[in-house]
Amino acid sequence: MISLGYEFLLQGDHERATALNAEAAALLRGDDEQARDLLKESLALSGELGDGLNAAESLDGLACTAAARGEAGRAARLFGAAEALREAMGIPLPSGARALREPYTRAARSRLDEVEWTRRWEEGRAMSQEEAVALALKDERD
Numbered sequence: 001m002i003s004l005g006y007e008f009l010l011q012g013d014h015e016r017a018t019a020l021n022a023e024a025a026a027l028l029r030g031d032d033e034q035a036r037d038l039l040k041e042s043l044a045l046s047g048e049l050g051d052g053l054n055a056a057e058s059l060d061g062l063a064c065t066a067a068a069r070g071e072a073g074r075a076a077r078l079f080g081a082a083e084a085l086r087e088a089m090g091i092p093l094p095s096g097a098r099a100l101r102e103p104y105t106r107a108a109r110s111r112l113d114e115v116e117w118t119r120r121w122e123e124g125r126a127m128s129q130e131e132a133v134a135l136a137l138k139d140e141r142d
Contacts, residue, residue: 036065040137047133055129056085060093060101062136067104072111073120074135079105080124081132 026035043058045051063078079101086093109117124132 030068032065032068036062039065043133043136052085052089052129053091055133056082056089056091057097059085059132059136060097063108064101064104067108070111072108073116075104075108076112076117076120077124077127078132078136079108080121081127081129081135082124084125084127085129085132 026032026038039058039061043055043062046055046058059078059082063075063082066072066078067075083093112120127135
């Protein structure tokens with residue numbers, strides 16, 4: 001989330017950098033709707049720039065907002081997709097990011113039994129980046 005905002009800051013686009021860095025703050029403040037809107041913008045920009053790392057960060061963020069909205073199946077698929085994308089790039093989830101997303105993962109897991117959670121997670125892992133982005137940008141509840 002923050003990385004793409006930082007890139008725009010370095011390019012001198014302070015307005016866009018501020019907006020994109022706000023997504024992390026919105027999520028942590030509990031403003032799930034604003035965070036979701038900002039994360040969708042970030043995900044779309046990541047696609048335009050071909051930035052897989054920021055796409056993975058945005059997918060993780062959108063998984064968190066889905067979990068906060070009670071959309072456990074959607075959250076599991078998005079978490080799985082983000083994990084697979086990071087693995088494909090050889091970039092592990094930083095421990096700080098893991099700690100930030102843990103309450104959301106725990107909340108989503110508590111809504112599904114272990115078999116259903118694993119099935120949805122694996123569905124996400126099997127998605128192409130394009131499929132994961134399409135799921136993340138779709139406005140439907142799960």
